[in-house]
Amino acid sequence: MKQEIAVNTNSKIKSSGICSKIIKTVKKDWAGWLMLAPCVLAFLIFSWQPIVTTIITSFYETTGFEVGKFVGLDNYISVVTDSHFITTVVNTFEYALWSFIFGCIPPIIIAVFLNEITFMKGYLRAAVYMPNMIPGVAIALMWTIMFDPSEGGLLNMLLGALGFETSMWLNDPDKVIELIVLTMAWRGIGSTVIIYIANLQGVNHDLYEAATLDGAGIFKRIRHVTLPHMSGLIKVMMLLNIINSFKIYDEPISMTGGGPSYASQTLTMLIQDYAFTYFRADKAAAVGVLLALLLGVFSIVYFKYNMSSEEGE
């Protein structure tokens, strides 16, 4: 807290010129700024100030939630050398990889073909989208019940009936991340499909006709007409998918709590552990800054693609 005040007064003295400038601009459009004020205040309290405080805290030692003395990079060093951190980072990348496999390619295939189906069109689109409406925690609990590792579990029973070996499902450290991502994909695929289908409505059907007359088969048409049309959106969706996979939290916390033995722990869960299990706000802040930096790299790439694809349209 003390540091904050010090920083504030320091910058106030320095920026008194800027302050009067700000007051001038606000006075000129006072009605507009008055209407902006509630939102700006909400962002100050729940977003901007906390982000700045987190960055500052990561360089200080804390006792409880109170900021103590400056320790430089000590928090970062102790966090990075913690063996859980490495496991967690590896896990986070594993989540990203599986999200990419389950969440990026199937929606494209489903959207391209689903767009061609005319029979029960409304039902099919609604059915694919429907899981999106169910809250993540309820879906996590539903799948956890189905993934019951005992012989009486629903999926184990189905496997048994089909003559396969039963599985440990979520208790198997080698499979747990794939399964969590799979249930997330089950829920999320529909929304991506619907976005792609909306995008496909913009394909000029004359192009297909021309390609057909030129003797191009269906797969050739997909390659030369459909995919080029979708490519901008595909890039955007893929990067969004990667960014979101770094934020995964709800599903693992409600399905496994990070287990078995940290096999499904994510960076976001590690932050919470540091903050509210070990009460080390400083280390939580350091992990947070590292995660934000990691995401920042992907976000920059995302915006670059987003801009160029919008220019393309």
Add this chain to the structure above:
Amino acid sequence: MFKNKTGLINSQDLKTKPMKIAYIALTVLFLLISLIFVLPPLWTVLSSFKDVKEFIQMPPTIIPRSFHPEKLITVWNDLNFSKLYLNTLVILVGTVVVKISFCGLAAYVISKMKPKGSKVIFWMIIATMMIPGQVKLVAVYKNILDFPLLHINMINTYWPLFLMGGADAFMIVVYKSFFDGIPDLLIEAAKIDGVGSFGMFSKIILPLSKSVIITSILLTMSGVWGDFFWPRMILKEKELWNIMLAILELKDTYPIDIQFSGLVFAIVPPIILFLFLQKHIMQGFTMSGIKG
């Protein structure tokens, strides 16, 4: 049958018999795929009617044999779901009001009034989308424990949940992209007629914005319904809990048949909402999804 089909697979393709069969097979395949999405929730709902005996029976039944809808009523009363629904509704209404009045208003200013400096605010808002909520966890929690300026402890109140709804960058993008589509001429004309800055929003813009308001309410609904992270941090008293907190507790403390009934209460309302408002939800989603 397929005479007027255009698009990727067109009537030209469907003239030959093998192609016709392949196309029908594709349709059947998609009907089967749709079952993957429909069956698990359906199985959950059906299973909640089973009695305890059938639950522990080996092997378990996939299609329930016993049918006990009265069990749902018992669970509803035992876990006090009326209270949970009411709490969730209160959180929803408060969040919706804050979102429309904070984010809607801000997006309007950024999109149409464009005072000097609002662009900077907009980019600062967009930048927050990239940072996961957990990063600033402790700092936000501190602000809730000791609210800036007012110095009030907001733990065990709904206020932080409402106000946090006001700091929603995604919602601002949704509103802004809608307001960007309203022609400036309309606003100029109203200005000439002597409509002031505040009247403009309430009398001219809001009546035009029904569709985006409905979209934002639907988005907020599914958000609030599934939210458990901040409620768990803030609502320590069971009296104040929302649906998801109760569902999360079910998992660890209640027998499986009660877990199922609880799940049904969490799953069915959004599905019913979806069945009635399907078109609106899907359209709203694509609108916000592409731009966001």
